[in-house]
Amino acid sequence: MATDTLEPVVILDDVWRNVRRRAWITVLAPFAVVAYLVYTWFAFDVSDLLSRAQPERAAILATDSVAYKVHVTKNFRRGELEVAIEGERTATYDNAEVPDWVTLDGENAFVDLGDGYTVEIKGKTAYFDVPGYGMIETTATAKGVETRLPEGEVPDWLKDDPRKLDARPSLDKRLQVTRTKIEIHNYFGGWENFWFPFRSPLYGKSFSQLYALALSADRLDPDYSNLWFIVHEFLGNPDWQHGDVFVALFETIMMAVLGTITAALFGLPLAFLAARNFTPSQVLRFGTRRLFDFLRGIDMLIWSLIFIRAFGLGPLTGALAIAFTDTGSLGKLFSEALENIDNRQVEGVKATGASQIQRYRFGVIPQILPVFVSQVLYYLESNTRSATVIGALGAGGIGLLLVETMKTSRDWENTSYIIILTIVVVIAMDQSSSWLRRRLIEGKKSG
Amino acid sequence: MAVAALEQEILSLRKHRQLYSMIGLLLVVAVLVSGYSKSNEMNSGGFLQGLSKFFDYPGEIVVEAWQAGPAFFGLVVHFFPAMLETLNIAGVATLLGGAMAIVLAMASTRNVDSWGPLIPVVRRMMDIMRAFPELIVALFLIFVLGSSPVPAMIAVAFHTAGALGKLFSEVNENIDRRPIEGLTACGASWLQRIRFAVMPQVAPNYLSYFLLRLEINVRASAILGFVGAGGIGQELRRTIGWGKGAGDETAAIFVLLFLTIMAIDQLSSYLRGKLVGSGRAH
Numbered sequence: 001m002a003t004d005t006l007e008p009v010v011i012l013d014d015v016w017r018n019v020r021r022r023a024w025i026t027v028l029a030p031f032a033v034v035a036y037l038v039y040t041w042f043a044f045d046v047s048d049l050l051s052r053a054q055p056e057r058a059a060i061l062a063t064d065s066v067a068y069k070v071h072v073t074k075n076f077r078r079g080e081l082e083v084a085i086e087g088e089r090t091a092t093y094d095n096a097e098v099p100d101w102v103t104l105d106g107e108n109a110f111v112d113l114g115d116g117y118t119v120e121i122k123g124k125t126a127y128f129d130v131p132g133y134g135m136i137e138t139t140a141t142a143k144g145v146e147t148r149l150p151e152g153e154v155p156d157w158l159k160d161d162p163r164k165l166d167a168r169p170s171l172d173k174r175l176q177v178t179r180t181k182i183e184i185h186n187y188f189g190g191w192e193n194f195w196f197p198f199r200s201p202l203y204g205k206s207f208s209q210l211y212a213l214a215l216s217a218d219r220l221d222p223d224y225s226n227l228w229f230i231v232h233e234f235l236g237n238p239d240w241q242h243g244d245v246f247v248a249l250f251e252t253i254m255m256a257v258l259g260t261i262t263a264a265l266f267g268l269p270l271a272f273l274a275a276r277n278f279t280p281s282q283v284l285r286f287g288t289r290r291l292f293d294f295l296r297g298i299d300m301l302i303w304s305l306i307f308i309r310a311f312g313l314g315p316l317t318g319a320l321a322i323a324f325t326d327t328g329s330l331g332k333l334f335s336e337a338l339e340n341i342d343n344r345q346v347e348g349v350k351a352t353g354a355s356q357i358q359r360y361r362f363g364v365i366p367q368i369l370p371v372f373v374s375q376v377l378y379y380l381e382s383n384t385r386s387a388t389v390i391g392a393l394g395a396g397g398i399g400l401l402l403v404e405t406m407k408t409s410r411d412w413e414n415t416s417y418i419i420i421l422t423i424v425v426v427i428a429m430d431q432s433s434s435w436l437r438r439r440l441i442e443g444k445k446s447g
Numbered sequence: 448m449a450v451a452a453l454e455q456e457i458l459s460l461r462k463h464r465q466l467y468s469m470i471g472l473l474l475v476v477a478v479l480v481s482g483y484s485k486s487n488e489m490n491s492g493g494f495l496q497g498l499s500k501f502f503d504y505p506g507e508i509v510v511e512a513w514q515a516g517p518a519f520f521g522l523v524v525h526f527f528p529a530m531l532e533t534l535n536i537a538g539v540a541t542l543l544g545g546a547m548a549i550v551l552a553m554a555s556t557r558n559v560d561s562w563g564p565l566i567p568v569v570r571r572m573m574d575i576m577r578a579f580p581e582l583i584v585a586l587f588l589i590f591v592l593g594s595s596p597v598p599a600m601i602a603v604a605f606h607t608a609g610a611l612g613k614l615f616s617e618v619n620e621n622i623d624r625r626p627i628e629g630l631t632a633c634g635a636s637w638l639q640r641i642r643f644a645v646m647p648q649v650a651p652n653y654l655s656y657f658l659l660r661l662e663i664n665v666r667a668s669a670i671l672g673f674v675g676a677g678g679i680g681q682e683l684r685r686t687i688g689w690g691k692g693a694g695d696e697t698a699a700i701f702v703l704l705f706l707t708i709m710a711i712d713q714l715s716s717y718l719r720g721k722l723v724g725s726g727r728a729h
Contacts, residue, residue: 049597052592052593058591061590061591254482293712297709298701299666299670300666301669301683310500310501312497315490319486385581388582388583392674393673402582402583403674406586423579426578430577
């Protein structure tokens with residue numbers, strides 16, 4: 001009977017074998033993963049790493065990247081009082097124009113740190129008035145410092161040593177006294193000198209003032225127009241190096257764009273040679289496929305090292321490294337797309353008497369165009385990120401700049417500025433490429 | 448009459464399209480030409496001068512490797528532990544990132560009954576995780592934790608979580624909802640629904656993307672080694688830094704890296720083919 005043959009044949013042994021296999025997999029797979037993680041825990045020596053970690057570095061980086069400090073220093077050797085941003089010589093205030101929270105009076109000074117905290121410097125003695133604690137009186141002597149503290153327990157934020165006094169009652173106020181100097185740090189939020197260098201005539205001007213200045217005919221610098229002068233001062237800011245950062249970003253984008261377009265242009269024709277339905281010659285097909293594997297397998301890392309040797313540092317090196325690797329990847333993807341096309345469309349075009357080129361143009365290209373565009377855009381996106389990394393290997397661009405600023409490890413606000421700009425650029429590339437993809441591919445479907 | 452008008456319209460549409468294609472093509476050519484000439488200018492060495500030197504370095508390495516003779520294979524074996532470290536970085540990063548991605552994907556797809564208000568938040572989070580170049584996270588962690596494979600692992604895992612999370616949630620969007628509804632009717636909790644209705648449907652695709660990512664991560668970990676994260680990249684930087692004389696070691700690393708990447712590529716595309724059918728191997 002027909003119904004008998006349709007009845008599913010259940011063999012109990014088979015079922016049990018499958019169930020047992022599944023059960024083993026469910027137990028063994030998590031076990032294997034855990035075992036692997038334990039193994040790598042020891043292989044990476046994570047416990048040793050954790051003991052050597054320096055979390056305070058992260059804290060320094062975090063505070064320093066969002067705040068800056070102004071130093072008020074009395075140096076006994078030179079005998080003078082100085083007010084400077086980050087203690088830098090290039091950003092020292094004129095003693096006649098110090099900020100209004102500092103009062104200078106010859107050898108003496110009065111510093112108002114806000115919230116009731118004040119420091120008075122008289123000769124070699126500093127009086128630090130801390131609300132809720134009392135007056136700390138410190139005198140620098142020939143051997144070290146002598147400190148008189150208020151009665152009671154010494155708080156955590158105070159380090160009283162015969163050689164140095166370090167008082168930091170809150171994160172943004174600090175007094176240090178040693179044999180040679182008295183130094184007060186007052187912290188402020190934000191990035192100092194971000195727009196213009198301290199010595200620039202434009203320093204501290206508001207946006208509307210700048211706007212008025214840009215339109216005014218009185219030239220600050222007789223050689224340039226005011227607008228150009230403003231742009232020039234901004235880009236040439238020695239602390240932030242806006243100009244260099246923008247050029248580096250531009251280089252990185254250029255590497256990604258040039259590399260991806262070049263790879264696509266070389267990958268497409270080669271893909272025809274690697275596709276079964278377009279190249280009957282097996283030798284040619286095999287050769288092209290191995291070429292793709294070779295280009296991909298060498299990897300961007302090795303390509304960029306080779307190109308750096310040949311062409312030196314710069315965007316050209318990065319672009320070529322990306323182009324070589326991705327010719328392989330894109331070529332492989334395109335050839336797979338070509339093998340999956342619908343042959344009926346090609347035959348239809350052929351039936352109208354089209355030539356070989358016309359068959360490709362109207363029968364093949366329209367079918368793989370969506371794959372082509374979307375893959376190229378995906379690669380453009382990921383190459384923007386790759387370009388920052390191969391830049392750090394030495395190809396230049398924003399990656400190299402980032403590594404360099406991190407190595408000097410002094411101005412963390414510069415590092416975070418570069419990081420923020422890089423991420424903004426990557427996100428912008430991401431968004432614009434997915435916008436383009438939607439327009440080009442989905443727009444076509446609905447239209 | 449109507450046919451003539453239609454023909455007119457089709458012709459004008461075609462003209463428009465041809466114009467747009469033309470403009471697009473010109474734009475691409477302009478970008479290529481101006482970009483290459485500009486970057487040639489910005490490069491410290493020019494293209495034409497460099498072209499003659501292109502084979503110098505590979506040649507130098509090959510000659511030195513040839514001179515090393517059979518000892519060359521000893522060198523290749525010598526760098527095995529470093530390569531293994533790179534593979535471990537990629538492996539752990541893919542595992543941890545993948546696990547994280549599953550959580551993110553389950554929290555960000557309407558189709559699997561994620562909690563509504565969470566969906567846009569998690570999606571933006573994944574966008575940001577994807578946008579972070581691995582280099583930045585790695586450099587920051589190397590600064591805090593010191594030179595070790597762990598910073599690279601965390602950096603790669605972070606990016607992987609975002610990238611895979613997006614792909615996984617796309618897979619989630621295409622599943623059949625009937626098993627979920629069936630389980631809901633029996634009073635299954637959300638976790639039970641995910642475990643018994645969603646996971647069996649998405650597992651093959653997840654595994655396939657997971658393998659693809661492993662492939663990508665091996666390359667990424669090798670590169671990150673170069674900025675001080677350990678593994679084969681660090682060895683490579685050492686031998687390259689020595690300049691002349693270490694060419695055989697550099698060549699050994701190149702060969703090892705090439706063979707490993709090829710092997711992983713082949714293995715993963717074979718396994719992916721088995722998982723989701725050869726037609727959608729990528």
